[in-house]
Amino acid sequence: xxxxxxxxxxxxxxxxxxxxxxxxxxxxxxxxxxxxxxxxxxxxxxxxxxxxxxxxxxxxxxxxxxxxxxxxxxxxxxxxxxxxxxxxxxxxxxxxxxxxxxxxxxxxxxxxxxxxxxxxxxxxxxxxxxxxxxxxxxxxxxxxxxxxxxxxxxxxxxxxxxxxxxxxxxxxxxxxxxxxxxxxxxxxxxxxxxxxxxxxxxxxxx
Numbered sequence: 001x002x003x004x005x006x007x008x009x010x011x012x013x014x015x016x017x018x019x020x021x022x023x024x025x026x027x028x029x030x031x032x033x034x035x036x037x038x039x040x041x042x043x044x045x046x047x048x049x050x051x052x053x054x055x056x057x058x059x060x061x062x063x064x065x066x067x068x069x070x071x072x073x074x075x076x077x078x079x080x081x082x083x084x085x086x087x088x089x090x091x092x093x094x095x096x097x098x099x100x101x102x103x104x105x106x107x108x109x110x111x112x113x114x115x116x117x118x119x120x121x122x123x124x125x126x127x128x129x130x131x132x133x134x135x136x137x138x139x140x141x142x143x144x145x146x147x148x149x150x151x152x153x154x155x156x157x158x159x160x161x162x163x164x165x166x167x168x169x170x171x172x173x174x175x176x177x178x179x180x181x182x183x184x185x186x187x188x189x190x191x192x193x194x195x196x197x198x199x200x201x202x203x204x205x206x
Contacts, residue, residue, distance in 0.1 A: 001029065001030060001031045002029055002030040002031070002083045002084055002192075002193040002196045002197065003030075003031055003033040003034070003080060003081050003082050003083050003084075004018075004027075004030045004031060004032050004033055004034075004082065004083070004084045004085075004086060004189065004193070005033065005034040005035070005036060005077055005080065005082040005084070005085050005086070006018060006032060006034070006035050006036075006044075006048070006053075006086045006088050007035075007036050007037075007038070007085065007086070007087050007088065007090040008035060008036070008037050008038075008042055008044035008045075008048075008088055008089055008090055009037065009038045009039050009042055009044075009089055009090050009091040009092070010039065010042055010043070010044065010089050010091075011042070011043045011044060011089075012035075012042065012043055012044025012045075012046075012047045012048070012088070012089070013089070013177060013182070014088035014089055014109060014177075014181055014182065014185055015035065015044050015047055015048065015088050015089075016047050017181070017182035017183075017185055017186060018032060018086065018088065018185060018186055018189060019032060019047065019048075019051045021186030021189075021190075022051075022186075026186050026190060027186060027189055027190050027193065028190065028193075029190065029193035029194050029196075029197050030084065030189060030190065030193035032048075032051065032053055033053060033054065033080055033081075033082065034053060034054050034055070034056065034076070034077070034080045034082060035047075035048030035053050035054070035055045035056075036055075036056045036057070036058050036073070036076055036077075037055070037056070037057050037058075038057075038058065038059055038060070038090060038091060038092045039057070039059070040057045040059070044088075044089075045057075054080060056076050058072050058073050058076055060092055066095045067095075067097070069095065070095040070097035070098050071097075073094075073095075073098050074097065074098055074101045077101075077102070078101075082102075083105065083196055084105050084106075084107075084189065084192050084193060084196060085102050085105060085106040085107070085146075086106075086107055086108075086185065086189060087106065087107065087108040087109070087146065088109065088185065090108075091123060093120075093150060094106070094146060096148050099146055099147065099148060104145060105192070105196070106145065106146040107143055107144065107145055107146065107156065107188055107189070107192065108143070108144060108145075108146050108151070108153075109141060109142070109143050109181050109184060109185050109188075110122075110127075110141065110142045110143075110144065110151050111124075111127045111128065111139075111141050111173065111176050111177070111180075111181060112127050112131065112139055112140065112141070112142065113138070113139060113140045113141075113142060113158055113160065114142040114144060114151055114155060114158070116131075116136070116139075117130045117131055117134075117139075118142075118150075118151035119150050119151050119152075120150050122151070124173075125169040125170065125173060128169040128170075128172040128173045128176070129169045131163065131172065132163070132167060132168075132169060132172065136163060137162065137163055138160050138161070138162055138163065139160070139161055139163055139172065139176060140158060140159050140160040140161045140176065140180050141158070141159055141161070141176055141177075141180035141181045141184055142155055142157070142158045142184075143155075143156045143157045143158075143184045143185060143187075143188040144156055156188050156191065156192075157184045157187055157188050157191075158184075159179070159180040159183060159184055160180075161175055161176050161179045161180050
């Protein structure tokens with residue numbers, strides 16, 4: 001089984017979608033093994049503990065510099081033999097050292113159809129406010145590989161969601177989560193777990 005870590009900062013609704021998917025048998029090749037939060041008060045930690053996941057808090061401000069923070073994050077992941085990392089509402093930009101430690105094995109869900117409304121400064125309700133300000137009729141969510149360019153990694157999955165008359169950033173955010181994010185993230189996790197399994201098989205045969 002591919003051991004999965006989920007990195008969070010807040011309520012953990014995307015983490016809950018992954019937990020629910022695992023309970024339904026929709027992560028056949030993976031196991032949610034670790035939840036790392038950037039905020040000790042994140043409700044996502046409670047969700048993780050309720051699912052018997054190990055938890056840890058790794059905050060950038062608790063370390064003297066980004067190098068020390070990166071080392072602590074990588075150490076926490078390696079201690080649990082993590083093979084796939086999922087960013088699920090994680091508000092700290094990952095340092096390049098962490099990305100380099102897990103090349104092609106870190107994914108993120110972003111609440112827009114990349115390349116629209118993405119990059120530095122576009123997170124949370126800001127994304128949905130920008131979509132409404134621009135007047136788009138369709139928005140959605142994207143799961144992509146994490147690279148050193150914010151929201152710039154290879155796209156894995158996307159799903160469109162219609163913008164409705166009278167939408168606020170809050171109502172649009174909720175619809176994008178329900179119709180896109182909570183569906184795409186488990187699908188992408190299952191896809192990567194299968195990819196990792198096949199890669200391990202090839203290595204063992206070679």
